[in-house]
Amino acid sequence: GKYDVAGSQNIFVDLYSFLEYAAPYTDPDYKEKAKSGFSKIDISDYSEFVYINMKDRIQQYNHNDYETIQGIVAEFASSVSYFVGFDQISSQFPIFVYLRQTRFFSLFIGLIINIIITVLTLLSIVLIYSLLLINVENRTFELGVLRMIGMKRLGIIQMVLIQSMFYSIPGIFFGLIISQAAFIGISQLLQIYVFEAPLPWFLNWEAVLLATALGIIIPLISAIFPIRTALTSNLTDSLDTNHSKTKAVKYSIERASDGNISFTQIVVGGAMAVFGFGVYYAFPLALLTFNITLLLYMFFGILLGMLLGLVVLSLNLENITEQLLAAIFFFWENVAIRNLMLKNLVAHRMRNRKTTIMYSLSLGFLIFIAVSFKIQILTFQYQEYQEAGSRLRIQSSSLYGFYSKNVIAELEELAQNDENIVDMAYITFNLHSTSSLVNRPQLINLGKYERKGQNIQGISPNFYDVVDSSFLVISQWTPSGWSLSEQLYSQKGSSSMIVGSLYQADLNLYDGVNNPIFLESITSTDRFPIYNYTQHLPLAFLDTSPVGSFSKFPGEDVQSNFVSIETFAYFSPTTDSIGKPPIQTMFLKINNDKADSVKRSLRRILQGVNSLKIEDLEDALQPLTIASTAMDVFFYFTTVVAMILCLLSLFSSMYTNINDQSKEIGILRAIGARKFTIVRLYIYEAFTLVMAASIMGVFIGVTVAYTMTLQQILFTQLPIGFIFPWELCLIIFGLTFLFSFVSAIFPILNILRLPIVLIMRKLVS
Numbered sequence: 208g209k210y211d212v213a214g215s216q217n218i219f220v221d222l223y224s225f226l227e228y229a230a231p232y233t234d235p236d237y238k239e240k241a242k243s244g245f246s247k248i249d250i251s252d253y254s255e256f257v258y259i260n261m262k263d264r265i266q267q268y269n270h271n272d273y274e275t276i277q278g279i280v281a282e283f284a285s286s287v288s289y290f291v292g293f294d295q296i297s298s299q300f301p302i303f304v305y306l307r308q309t310r311f312f313s314l315f316i317g318l319i320i321n322i323i324i325t326v327l328t329l330l331s332i333v334l335i336y337s338l339l340l341i342n343v344e345n346r347t348f349e350l351g352v353l354r355m356i357g358m359k360r361l362g363i364i365q366m367v368l369i370q371s372m373f374y375s376i377p378g379i380f381f382g383l384i385i386s387q388a389a390f391i392g393i394s395q396l397l398q399i400y401v402f403e404a405p406l407p408w409f410l411n412w413e414a415v416l417l418a419t420a421l422g423i424i425i426p427l428i429s430a431i432f433p434i435r436t437a438l439t440s441n442l443t444d445s446l447d448t449n450h451s452k453t454k455a456v457k458y459s460i461e462r463a464s465d466g467n468i469s470f471t472q473i474v475v476g477g478a479m480a481v482f483g484f485g486v487y488y489a490f491p492l493a494l495l496t497f498n499i500t501l502l503l504y505m506f507f508g509i510l511l512g513m514l515l516g517l518v519v520l521s522l523n524l525e526n527i528t529e530q531l532l533a534a535i536f537f538f539w540e541n542v543a544i545r546n547l548m549l550k551n552l553v554a555h556r557m558r559n560r561k562t563t564i565m566y567s568l569s570l571g572f573l574i575f576i577a578v579s580f581k582i583q584i585l586t587f588q589y590q591e592y593q594e595a596g597s598r599l600r601i602q603s604s605s606l607y608g609f610y611s612k613n614v615i616a617e618l619e620e621l622a623q624n625d626e627n628i629v630d631m632a633y634i635t636f637n638l639h640s641t642s643s644l645v646n647r648p649q650l651i652n653l654g655k656y657e658r659k660g661q662n663i664q665g666i667s668p669n670f671y672d673v674v675d676s677s678f679l680v681i682s683q684w685t686p687s688g689w690s691l692s693e694q695l696y697s698q699k700g701s702s703s704m705i706v707g708s709l710y711q712a713d714l715n716l717y718d719g720v721n722n723p724i725f726l727e728s729i730t731s732t733d734r735f736p737i738y739n740y741t742q743h744l745p746l747a748f749l750d751t752s753p754v755g756s757f758s759k760f761p762g763e764d765v766q767s768n769f770v771s772i773e774t775f776a777y778f779s780p781t782t783d784s785i786g787k788p789p790i791q792t793m794f795l796k797i798n799n800d801k802a803d804s805v806k807r808s809l810r811r812i813l814q815g816v817n818s819l820k821i822e823d824l825e826d827a828l829q830p831l832t833i834a835s836t837a838m839d840v841f842f843y844f845t846t847v848v849a850m851i852l853c854l855l856s857l858f859s860s861m862y863t864n865i866n867d868q869s870k871e872i873g874i875l876r877a878i879g880a881r882k883f884t885i886v887r888l889y890i891y892e893a894f895t896l897v898m899a900a901s902i903m904g905v906f907i908g909v910t911v912a913y914t915m916t917l918q919q920i921l922f923t924q925l926p927i928g929f930i931f932p933w934e935l936c937l938i939i940f941g942l943t944f945l946f947s948f949v950s951a952i953f954p955i956l957n958i959l960r961l962p963i964v965l966i967m968r969k970l971v972s
Contacts, residue, residue: 598825
């Protein structure tokens with residue numbers, strides 16, 4: 208709607224027929240002529256608010272960058288204000304209030320989606336590359352015959368490209384159909400249960416165009432190295448069908464005079480150059496222009512670079528990991544079988560490396576992104592918790608709203624009699640907001656050369672017993688057995704203040720809580736301002752606190768300053784009595800499972816008091832809970848899709864490995880090895896390969912995600928704990944057991960169903 212539903216109740220009527228129906232019910236003393244004249248008045252001339260919508264406004268708000276939306280709306284509002292008269296109106300943007308609260312969240316979601324698209328694109332490239340390369344290796348004899356009878360290089364290139372397109376084009380067709388059907392179902396569910404507003408039925412044309420473009424570009428990129436392999440293979444080796452193509456030992460001869468280009472050096476050098484440019488220019492640019500989008504993408508780029516580096520480094524631990532897994536999972540197995548399985552892994556290492564990279568890279572990305580999203584959701588929740596202080600609170604929009612209709616007395620009586628309410632505390636308005644005569648007080652040091660603005664608020668003695676104390680991080684104080692808020696009401700605390708840790712360094716308070724500080728307050732008069740100076744002691748230096756704005760970093764330059772109600776009354780010219788402070792917020796500590804009962808009691812007491820508003824923290828967190836649940840399902844689905852892509856690569860690798868070793872399998876059968884023994888051998892190989900890659904991927908993802916968690920704690924100063932993705936790991940390792948069995952059982956049974964003589968004579972292409 209066009210009105211804040213959380214505000215007071217309103218009645219909406221038609222604008223142009225309002226006076227016609229209202230005129231007969233006006234004051235009886237009005238003359239009939241005056242009443243009839245009401246219908247001739249153009250009521251639009253007396254409009255207080257005019258709502259103006261942009262064309263296609265929903266589309267304009269769909270950008271994930273808040274700055275982009277702000278620019279679009281500012282341009283539109285400027286043009287409207289110019290024609291109406293910018294000096295005659297004041298513009299308000301109520302939607303921006305909500306968009307600004309979630310600007311980082313929407314930006315982060317967009318970033319996650321872009322990263323997931325990038326990851327799935329890379330996996331698709333590696334998958335098609337793996338399938339093409341295995342196809343080329345399995346058809347080396349056929350390609351050799353074609354080259355021998357005169358096929359040119361262009362013909363081989365065309366054949367590989369057509370093969371790659373056959374992988375992609377059906378995927379584009381069926382993928383768009385499935386995505387359109389899924390989009391209709393999901394949009395209708397969201398429309399019914401979440402948004403309660405119409406949503407589009409069809410895919411965005413930009414998304415369709417992007418998917419089609421990727422479907423064409425991916426196979427072209429994937430075909431580069433298979434084409435190179437097909438063109439550079441030796442014709443003699445291609446026509447040799449008597450020897451296995453699997454080689455445990457390889458050697459290469461390099462000549463100093465060849466002058467070949469090293470692609471590894473080009474890639475590493477280019478990456479370092481881009482990294483240097485980003486750190487030297489783009490990073491300062493983002494800081495100076497406060498471009499959060501660029502800064503966030505740079506942070507994620509650095510983390511992704513760290514992740515890729517760990518994937519490359521983990522390849523050096525692949526052999527050790529596989530040996531450990533063989534010793535752990537197959538300690539009961541025959542030593543000969545275990546050793547033969549490890550030798551197979553060594554012989555197939557180069558072919559299996561693509562599968563290892565796919566598993567470790569995709570799982571590392573998914574674990575990292577899933578944990579990052581969880582941390583981001585947790586950050587938003589903690590920020591709401593910290594700002595709210597308690598689940599239930601009562602906000603006042605006027606200085607003395609709690610004293611109308613004796614509300615404060617009824618609330619105190621309710622807190623004493625209702626067993627569902629544990630305790631109740633309150634905090635006052637900022638000192639400078641209680642009177643237009645009082646300017647914002649400033650905290651100054653002994654030399655009066657450093658001064659910092661303060662938001663001085665009075666708190667009740669039980670304040671820190673009621674609000675969530677998990678957000679209270681004390682840098683320095685002198686414990687006395689009382690809570691921090693209770694100490695403000697002691698003999699020492701009556702002249703003390705609770706201030707932020709930032710001021711300990713900025714005001715050069717090297718003696719900490721023993722250093723005197725001075726508060727400068729200015730009271731305006733008709734003749735000249737009056738400067739008041741009072742000396743105090745810091746009761747405590749806080750890094751963070753519930754409700755208040757405290758920090759040890761200069762991002763919060765004007766911070767909170769908590770004092771007792773007596774001290775607040777001394778500073779405030781409008782507070783006549785300490786028994787009637789200007790309460791801004793009342794906090795209630797309740798039994799969470801009885802919140803509805805408490806809210807009903809509060810509504811009964813506050814009925815008719817428009818300046819007081821009940822706020823339930825769970826209502827504010829509900830959208831985040833829905834978003835978290837939806838993204839969990841999305842990550843589970845993405846994990847399964849990534850694992851299926853990896854399965855295809857694993858299946859093709861195991862199929863090629865088994866067929867390349869058909870002669871060895873025939874020899875094992877000839878010397879008496881049973882079919883079940885050979886089946887176990889290759890299932891063990893597939894399991895060890897996939898489990899090692901999965902463990903490395905999970906470890907890499909968790910390491911990078913933990914690094915991001917430390918950064919988030921540093922930025923927000925919130926007690927955020929690391930969230931290990933147990934559900935994703937269970938899905939990953941469960942699918943690992945299943946896929947390792949599926950990838951090996953069908954190729955090996957296809958070989959073992961043949962007689963030993965045919966296995967020995969099987970063509971090695």
